[in-house]
Amino acid sequence: MATAVTRIDKPLTAAIPKKKKKWQSYALLFILPSFLIYTLFVIVPTAGSIYLSFTSWDGISEDVRYIGFANFVEIWQSPRVHNALKNTLVMTVSLVLLENIAAIMLAVLVDKVRWFRNLFRSIFYFPTLLSGIVMGFVWAMILNYNFGVFNQILDAIGLGSWVVDWLGNPKYAMISIILSTVWKGAGYYMIIYLAGLQGIPAELNEAASIDGASGFQQFRHITFPLLAGSMTVCLVLSMISALKIFDQIAVMTDGGPGFETETLTYIIYKVGFGELRQGFGTALAMVLFLIIMLITVIQVKFLRKREVQM
Amino acid sequence: MQKKTMTKLSVLLLAATTVLSACGSNNNNSKAGNTGGNTAASQSPDAAATDAKKEVSFSIGYAAGDPATKKAIAATVEAFMKVSPNVKIKDISETTSSAYLDWLKTKDAVGEFPDLVEMRDTEVFADAGKIVELPSDLLELFKDPPQVKGKVWNAPMSVNVPQGIIYSKKAYADAGITELPKTYDEFITIQDKLKTSGITPIVVGGKDIFHMGFWVNKFLIDDVYTKDPDWNSKRTAKTVSFTDPNVVQAMTDFKDLFTNYVDKGWLSTGDNQTASILVSGKAAQLFSGTWMFSQIKEADPNFEFGFYAVPDREGKVNVIGLPSPAGWSLSAEAAKDAGKTQAIKDFIRFFFAPEQYAAYLASINAIPSTKEKVIYETGEQMQAALDLIADPNVTKSLAINNWWGDNLIPPQFRNWYYKLLQDLVVKNGDVAGYMKQADTEYDAQVKANAQ
Numbered sequence: 001m002a003t004a005v006t007r008i009d010k011p012l013t014a015a016i017p018k019k020k021k022k023w024q025s026y027a028l029l030f031i032l033p034s035f036l037i038y039t040l041f042v043i044v045p046t047a048g049s050i051y052l053s054f055t056s057w058d059g060i061s062e063d064v065r066y067i068g069f070a071n072f073v074e075i076w077q078s079p080r081v082h083n084a085l086k087n088t089l090v091m092t093v094s095l096v097l098l099e100n101i102a103a104i105m106l107a108v109l110v111d112k113v114r115w116f117r118n119l120f121r122s123i124f125y126f127p128t129l130l131s132g133i134v135m136g137f138v139w140a141m142i143l144n145y146n147f148g149v150f151n152q153i154l155d156a157i158g159l160g161s162w163v164v165d166w167l168g169n170p171k172y173a174m175i176s177i178i179l180s181t182v183w184k185g186a187g188y189y190m191i192i193y194l195a196g197l198q199g200i201p202a203e204l205n206e207a208a209s210i211d212g213a214s215g216f217q218q219f220r221h222i223t224f225p226l227l228a229g230s231m232t233v234c235l236v237l238s239m240i241s242a243l244k245i246f247d248q249i250a251v252m253t254d255g256g257p258g259f260e261t262e263t264l265t266y267i268i269y270k271v272g273f274g275e276l277r278q279g280f281g282t283a284l285a286m287v288l289f290l291i292i293m294l295i296t297v298i299q300v301k302f303l304r305k306r307e308v309q310m
Numbered sequence: 311m312q313k314k315t316m317t318k319l320s321v322l323l324l325a326a327t328t329v330l331s332a333c334g335s336n337n338n339n340s341k342a343g344n345t346g347g348n349t350a351a352s353q354s355p356d357a358a359a360t361d362a363k364k365e366v367s368f369s370i371g372y373a374a375g376d377p378a379t380k381k382a383i384a385a386t387v388e389a390f391m392k393v394s395p396n397v398k399i400k401d402i403s404e405t406t407s408s409a410y411l412d413w414l415k416t417k418d419a420v421g422e423f424p425d426l427v428e429m430r431d432t433e434v435f436a437d438a439g440k441i442v443e444l445p446s447d448l449l450e451l452f453k454d455p456p457q458v459k460g461k462v463w464n465a466p467m468s469v470n471v472p473q474g475i476i477y478s479k480k481a482y483a484d485a486g487i488t489e490l491p492k493t494y495d496e497f498i499t500i501q502d503k504l505k506t507s508g509i510t511p512i513v514v515g516g517k518d519i520f521h522m523g524f525w526v527n528k529f530l531i532d533d534v535y536t537k538d539p540d541w542n543s544k545r546t547a548k549t550v551s552f553t554d555p556n557v558v559q560a561m562t563d564f565k566d567l568f569t570n571y572v573d574k575g576w577l578s579t580g581d582n583q584t585a586s587i588l589v590s591g592k593a594a595q596l597f598s599g600t601w602m603f604s605q606i607k608e609a610d611p612n613f614e615f616g617f618y619a620v621p622d623r624e625g626k627v628n629v630i631g632l633p634s635p636a637g638w639s640l641s642a643e644a645a646k647d648a649g650k651t652q653a654i655k656d657f658i659r660f661f662f663a664p665e666q667y668a669a670y671l672a673s674i675n676a677i678p679s680t681k682e683k684v685i686y687e688t689g690e691q692m693q694a695a696l697d698l699i700a701d702p703n704v705t706k707s708l709a710i711n712n713w714w715g716d717n718l719i720p721p722q723f724r725n726w727y728y729k730l731l732q733d734l735v736v737k738n739g740d741v742a743g744y745m746k747q748a749d750t751e752y753d754a755q756v757k758a759n760a761q
Contacts, residue, residue, distance in 0.1 A: 056758065056759075056761040058434075058438065058759075059415060059418075059419065060415065060418055060434075060435065060438040060440055061437065061438035061439065061440075062438075062439065063438075065761060067761045070761060074754070074758070078754075079747075080726075080751075140578070143578070144575070144578055144579075145573075145574060145575025145578050145579065146573070146575045146579060146583070146587055146592060147583070147586075164574075165574055165575045165576075165577055165578050166578070167577070167578040168516070168517075168575060168576065168577025168578040168736075169577075169736070170736050170737065254517065254519065255729070256517075256577060256729060256732055257577045257732050257733065257736045258729050258730065258732045258733025258734075258736060258737070259729060259733060260733075260736075270412075270725075271722070273412050273415045273416055273419070274409055274411055274412040274415065274722070274725060275721065275722025275725070275726070276411075276415065276434065276721050276722060277722060277758065280758065
């Protein structure tokens with residue numbers, strides 16, 4: 001009996017690998033260009049960066065000296081780096097929360113609205129089309145103490161006492177950057193949440209409505225749990241984007257006032273390019289890479305578990 | 311059939327890889343006439359002369375933050391290309407929100423270091439082998455070009471100009487100010503009068519980190535550098551400290567001035583906005599250099615303003631005015647190309663020819679660095695600046711980052727220190743505590759640079 005089975009299986013198993021082999025050759029050829037480019041522009045520079053992080057290279061001379069773990073010891077001890085790390089974490093937590101809350105609210109709003117649905121989608125999505133630099137310039141002009149339209153409006157409506165230097169006052173500089181970044185980023189996540197919302201069967205809400213559930217109860221017990229997949233994507237993307245925030249800071253505050261809005265990515269650029277310490281900057285970049293990797297792994301693990309539970 | 315398809319795909323991939331490789335090739339090496347050798351600029355061969363009409367192109371980069379300077383240099387570049395049609399100059403200067411050093415370093419990182427570059431951190435770039443000595447036949451053009459380690463690296467674009475108070479005559483008259491201050495205390499009395507009259511006394515473009523240096527260095531020069539021009543080298547050797555009473559006094563004066571008399575929006579005001587704020591009457595004074603005169607006149611030709619140097623407590627006047635190694639430098643890469651070197655030398659001669667140079671100096675109110683006399687029309691404010699330079703009783707000094715040799719500070723320290731001082735003001739910090747931080751950071755940077 002067993003021999004018979006072997007006889008039937010033999011020609012089949014011989015034919016499949018041949019076909020597979022052919023397709024595998026094509027697949028490898030198609031993958032090869034991407035693999036080469038990725039290796040050339042990502043893997044090789046990353047490997048080079050690992051070496052540079054152990055040097056005192058200034059970025060312009062040919063003198064690249066190996067200094068062991070000195071850069072990492074300095075990172076561990078530097079109050080400026082600690083401050084940048086603190087600012088990065090504050091900014092990341094705030095941005096992840098606010099961008100996602102705003103995006104869910106906008107998505108629900110756009111999903112429910114009866115008229116001008118496409119117009120609203122376009123309006124909310126439009127800021128994401130701007131580059132961080134352009135967005136930074138726009139908001140820097142709006143929030144400028146002397147010429148900015150925001151302070152002029154406050155003045156015009158009798159709130160002159162509220163006029164402050166939004167980007168120069170340490171109390172408000174960070175908040176200003178966070179809110180302007182939420183304005184730019186929320187539209188992007190709104191689209192992902194909107195796709196999630198449209199995948200929720202209407203019957204569930206209808207049934208809940210018949211059972212007497214209020215709008216909020218429907219959102220709390222049906223919509224929100226079923227958005228878990230979209231939320232995983234949005235939380236991870238917004239977290240990575242927040243950890244790497246750079247453009248807005250460069251244009252709006254230059255890391256200031258003082259060091260109030262200096263983040264890890266910004267300090268990497270400042271020390272690497274402005275302060276002629278490429279080796280130290282690269283070591284900082286390696287630290288940031290590890291932080292992002294660690295947080296992403298934890299976040300994805302937690303959110304996937306939550307998705308399964310939902 | 312399969313073999314044929316595979317061959318086609320392989321050819322396609324090979325072609326794509328070749329195109330990508332070509333995109334990545336160094337454009338510095340693709341120019342015609344590149345000898346590829348290591349000849350210094352001073353060794354430019356006569357062959358260049360015979361090839362005088364050969365098409366040559368070179369890139370130029372300079373600090374383009376000040377609109378008047380950008381306009382003046384761009385006009386000279388244009389004029390040169392008209393008289394030398396075989397030379398094409400690619401102006402790669404950009405007005406960015408970054409400091410000039412950041413921009414230059416970024417250009418170097420992407421392989422676009424300018425062939426002819428306005429150099430400010432001469433010693434750093436000379437040590438890194440990025441620039442070469444100024445060709446010896448150009449040295450005759452200049453009065454007394456500063457040397458670094460016994461060598462001249464720059465064609466100085468002008469002599470360092472004094473910085474001082476640019477004030478609105480109307481605001482002074484409205485506040486009842488009839489005399490200019492003779493001591494720092496009288497200067498503070500003037501600030502109080504201006505404040506009482508309802509106008510913001512001083513506008514500061516603190517968003518641009520270099521602008522912070524104007525006031526910081528005024529106080530450092532008064533209390534530190536006039537008394538000890540070698541203070542920086544002593545700080546590096548740890549024989550003096552930022553916590554010494556004279557430095558603490560200087561920074562206390564800085565903090566008090568910024569807390570009490572400076573426009574509240576100083577940290578979000580760019581240097582290029584200060585002229586508008588001054589002429590609009592929102593502020594009465596601006597502390598800056600002579601290059602601002604043309605910007606102010608452009609902003610409002612009818613605006614009446616004066617210029618003076620702020621005296622110290624003892625009534626002495628100390629200003630920036632010593633020569634420093636900065637100016638046009640030839641990149642080491644360009645120096646390898648004889649044709650390019652000759653074209654750059656021709657451009658430098660053209661730039662400093664009296665008829666061109668006078669227009670450049672007049673447009674930015676600068677002081678000539680050349681041996682040959684250059685005559686141009688100056689206004690009342692520029693005359694006040696020239697009087698300061700000519701006055702032997704006025705002490706001439708330099709900003710913290712413009713010293714060289716043993717007095718060179720770690721290149722990264724300047725911006726960090728200015729930011730620390732921003733922090734000091736906005737957080738109403740303890741000056742001595744902040745100066746202690748400055749000591750720690752200075753030593754750390756000296757140590758890091760020595761590694």
